[in-house]
Amino acid sequence: MSLLKVVGLDKSYHSNFRVLTDINFEVDTGEFVSIIGPSGAGKSTLLRCINRMVEVNEGKILFGDLDVGNLSKKALRKLRTNIGMIFQHYNLVPRLTVIENVLHGRFGYKTTLQGILGKFTEKEKEHAFFLLEKLGISDHAYKRCDQLSGGQQQRVGIARALIQEPKLVLCDEPIASLDPNSSKVIMDHLKAITSELNITCLVNLHQVDVAINYSDRIIGLNQGEIVFDGPSQMLTEGRINSIYGTETRQFITV
Amino acid sequence: MEVANIRRKRDGRITIKAGSKAEALMVSTLMILAVLTMIGFLLFDYSGLELKKAISETGNNLKTMFLEPALTHFSWGEAIYQVGITVGLAFLATVLGAVISIFLALFAATNLSNEWVSKVIRIFVAVIRAVPTVLWVLIFAIAAGLGSEAAIIGMLFHSIAYLVKAYSEVFEEVDEGTLEALRATGSNWWHIVMHGVIPSTLTYLMSWTFLRFEINFSVAVAMGAAAGAGGIGFELFMASGFYFDLREVGMITYAILVVAIILEIISTRLKNRYFPSQ
Amino acid sequence: MNDIMIRKRKWQFTIFLIIMIAATYASSIITDFNALHGITTFPAALYWIFSNMLISQETLTRLPSILDKLLETIFMSIAATTTAAVISMFLGLMGSTTTRVNRAFSSLARFTASISRNIPVVAWALILLLSFGQNSLTGYLALFVGSIGFLTRVFIETIDEASQSSVEALRATGATYFQIVNKAVIPQCLPLLISWILFMIETNIRSATLVGILTGTGIGYTFDLYYKSMNYNVVALVTFSIVITVIIIELLSNYIRKVIL
Numbered sequence: 001m002s003l004l005k006v007v008g009l010d011k012s013y014h015s016n017f018r019v020l021t022d023i024n025f026e027v028d029t030g031e032f033v034s035i036i037g038p039s040g041a042g043k044s045t046l047l048r049c050i051n052r053m054v055e056v057n058e059g060k061i062l063f064g065d066l067d068v069g070n071l072s073k074k075a076l077r078k079l080r081t082n083i084g085m086i087f088q089h090y091n092l093v094p095r096l097t098v099i100e101n102v103l104h105g106r107f108g109y110k111t112t113l114q115g116i117l118g119k120f121t122e123k124e125k126e127h128a129f130f131l132l133e134k135l136g137i138s139d140h141a142y143k144r145c146d147q148l149s150g151g152q153q154q155r156v157g158i159a160r161a162l163i164q165e166p167k168l169v170l171c172d173e174p175i176a177s178l179d180p181n182s183s184k185v186i187m188d189h190l191k192a193i194t195s196e197l198n199i200t201c202l203v204n205l206h207q208v209d210v211a212i213n214y215s216d217r218i219i220g221l222n223q224g225e226i227v228f229d230g231p232s233q234m235l236t237e238g239r240i241n242s243i244y245g246t247e248t249r250q251f252i253t254v
Numbered sequence: 255m256e257v258a259n260i261r262r263k264r265d266g267r268i269t270i271k272a273g274s275k276a277e278a279l280m281v282s283t284l285m286i287l288a289v290l291t292m293i294g295f296l297l298f299d300y301s302g303l304e305l306k307k308a309i310s311e312t313g314n315n316l317k318t319m320f321l322e323p324a325l326t327h328f329s330w331g332e333a334i335y336q337v338g339i340t341v342g343l344a345f346l347a348t349v350l351g352a353v354i355s356i357f358l359a360l361f362a363a364t365n366l367s368n369e370w371v372s373k374v375i376r377i378f379v380a381v382i383r384a385v386p387t388v389l390w391v392l393i394f395a396i397a398a399g400l401g402s403e404a405a406i407i408g409m410l411f412h413s414i415a416y417l418v419k420a421y422s423e424v425f426e427e428v429d430e431g432t433l434e435a436l437r438a439t440g441s442n443w444w445h446i447v448m449h450g451v452i453p454s455t456l457t458y459l460m461s462w463t464f465l466r467f468e469i470n471f472s473v474a475v476a477m478g479a480a481a482g483a484g485g486i487g488f489e490l491f492m493a494s495g496f497y498f499d500l501r502e503v504g505m506i507t508y509a510i511l512v513v514a515i516i517l518e519i520i521s522t523r524l525k526n527r528y529f530p531s532q
Numbered sequence: 533m534n535d536i537m538i539r540k541r542k543w544q545f546t547i548f549l550i551i552m553i554a555a556t557y558a559s560s561i562i563t564d565f566n567a568l569h570g571i572t573t574f575p576a577a578l579y580w581i582f583s584n585m586l587i588s589q590e591t592l593t594r595l596p597s598i599l600d601k602l603l604e605t606i607f608m609s610i611a612a613t614t615t616a617a618v619i620s621m622f623l624g625l626m627g628s629t630t631t632r633v634n635r636a637f638s639s640l641a642r643f644t645a646s647i648s649r650n651i652p653v654v655a656w657a658l659i660l661l662l663s664f665g666q667n668s669l670t671g672y673l674a675l676f677v678g679s680i681g682f683l684t685r686v687f688i689e690t691i692d693e694a695s696q697s698s699v700e701a702l703r704a705t706g707a708t709y710f711q712i713v714n715k716a717v718i719p720q721c722l723p724l725l726i727s728w729i730l731f732m733i734e735t736n737i738r739s740a741t742l743v744g745i746l747t748g749t750g751i752g753y754t755f756d757l758y759y760k761s762m763n764y765n766v767v768a769l770v771t772f773s774i775v776i777t778v779i780i781i782e783l784l785s786n787y788i789r790k791v792i793l
Binding site: 338 | 552555556558559560562563564566569570573574576580581584585603604610613646649650651652654655658659661666669672726738739741742746749767771774775778779782788791792
Binding site: 051053076077078079080081083084085087089090091092093094095096100104105106107108109110112115116118157160161164170 | 706710
């Protein structure tokens with residue numbers, strides 16, 4: 001059975017403007033899927049529908065056997081603990097230490113009071129350090145996040161998502177604000193860790209070459225509709241053009 | 255697995271805080287303020303206060319004021335005229351303050367002036383700011399003879415202090431390259447200011463001036479009430495302190511509220527347009 | 533093309549200038565302000581100040597009672613600010629678009645703040661004086677209400693700006709509302725919030741003088757007393773002590789700001 005199933009998804013922010021139209025796809029456990037498409041195609045909205053950061057208008061999203069659109073507040077919290085999220089701008093709390101930011105990923109498992117008091121078990125803290133070590137930034141653990149480079153901050157973001165022990169990780173343009181070197185480091189880490197822990201990974205990207213290099217499967221989105229869905233090697237020049245439109249093609253690869 | 259870099263507390267648990275000076279200072283600032291507040295409440299002079307009665311009375315007063323406002327001691331025309339006086343006081347203090355501040359700010363801006371002149375002006379401004387406006391007005395009222403001149407001069411002091419700070423910061427933001435280019439053409443200081451600095455900062459200067467006008471309106475109300483400077487503030491003082499006419503107090507408060515909200519809406523628009531990051 | 537633009541700009545500027553001059557003229561008429569009179573009496577006024585407002589040996593005997601009232605004023609300002617800050621924190625969280633619970637509460641919080649901010653402190657002081665009488669609590673309450681308005685506005689702006697992205701991230705991890713507020717919003721905003729609180733204390737000490745004159749409390753009352761009995765030497769001493777206090781508090785809060793921001 002598939003881990004994630006999206007059926008007939010429609011989303012519009014204003015009544016006259018549709019962001020997503022009739023989206024259907026399934027993702028299996030352990031898959032590494034990239035979603036590509038021009039900016040404004042609805043990639044970010046699609047990811048945010050999956051953990052219901054935005055509400056869906058039409059259609060169904062099934063995570064395991066849970067209907068995401070029909071969850072109570074409490075159940076939604078529980079669902080979100082199973083789905084990690086990584087952002088383009090890292091979305092860390094800049095004034096707090098790296099280790100504090102990583103531990104923020106455990107809030108979903110705690111009562112409000114435990115969270116407010118900042119009670120974390122030794123096991124959780126050790127796990128946080130283990131992840132930081134794995135991502136190669138454990139020597140920055142006690143630094144404030146705003147003292148770190150972009151690539152390092154994104155690794156903190158990854159650690160925060162992983163400490164949730166998620167089944168699925170949603171990555172919204174994880175390398176769009178990074179230089180090529182840091183981008184490679186981040187993508188390598190994402191790929192290695194998710195395959196090692198058998199975590200499903202859904203990544204929004206706008207670099208086609210990166211998508212082809214790293215993912216098992218690619219979904220192409222244009223103006224809110226799926227125009228391509230298949231293994232990376234099937235993504236030919238002609239299909240790329242159909243996703244982006246021919247004239248913008250040259251901007252994409254550079 | 256044991257990882258390097260872990261810091262532990264004495265009892266062996268892992269620390270997650272960095273323990274910086276800033277953090278410690280923030281916590282102690284808040285603690286000290288909390289303690290001072292409690293001491294304050296203990297020290298207050300509560301003579302003649304019956305809290306329960308006072309609260310219910312305030313509730314009744316507010317109800318009378320805001321639900322049954324009326325003018326009894328003067329007419330609508332008079333009321334508008336008095337609001338006009340208050341706006342006029344605020345306007346004069348702002349405009350005169352702006353003219354004087356532009357010059358002072360040019361000498362206070364570090365990129366246009368020399369270090370010493372700039373420092374002297376900044377200290378001068380800081381001292382002016384330390385004296386509350388109402389004291390300036392009252393002092394000038396006896397020194398210059400009562401009248402709107404005293405109120406405006408008094409209000410000028412704080413307007414200048416505020417605007418010099420704002421203007422000089424705006425001037426300091428001017429691109430050094432622009433100034434250099436003008437210098438290279440052989441322009442003298444006044445040319446640079448008139449053709450380079452002022453035109454490129456004009457919109458910011460005007461926005462700051464308007465923000466000060468908004469502040470000056472409520473200052474003018476206060477000066478009318480506390481320093482006899484006339485205008486709607488004085489009427490407010492008379493209605494509450496002399497006639498004990500709550501309905502009139504309500505009406506006057508509404509009048510002030512309307513002007514203040516209009517000014518606030520305009521200044522918020524200006525702010526969003528010209529200082530989106532602030 | 534460019535030429536026409538420049539000419540149009542010049543025209544606009546000239547019209548603006550004419551309007552400003554006309555408004556200035558109208559204002560001077562309505563307020564009965566004589567610029568010439570103002571300028572000519574200014575040096576005389578300064579001369580009067582420097583010759584009459586001197587702190588003499590004799591006035592120093594009043595210092596203890598002045599300091600006593602000054603202390604009352606400082607405590608009044610601090611208490612008004614901190615208590616207002618607590619309320620404003622609540623209203624700020626309600627009012628901010630990132631942390632609001634729902635639209636209705638948000639509008640309510642913003643509306644409350646707007647009313648309490650736009651009714652001047654003097655009006656609050658006079659209204660409260662009617663039922664609370666002449667004691668510290670009246671002055672405290674007037675400052676308190678005014679501070680809520682200002683602090684709520686700046687708190688809303690601070691929260692909106694500082695925490696949008698991290699709030700989103702914590703929401704995605706399944707954190708509850710209070711966890712998000714306590715662990716993302718407050719840590720991120722705290723330095724700015726403290727900075728605004730300090731600013732409000734400075735402002736309130738100045739306003740406390742004004743409120744004191746109206747409500748007969750604190751240092752404002754002392755000033756008014758000697759001012760009305762024309763004892764200008766003591767007036768000078770009172771003014772001087774206020775100046776020193778304000779400057780000390782400003783230096784202190786500037787130091788705190790420098791460390792925490």
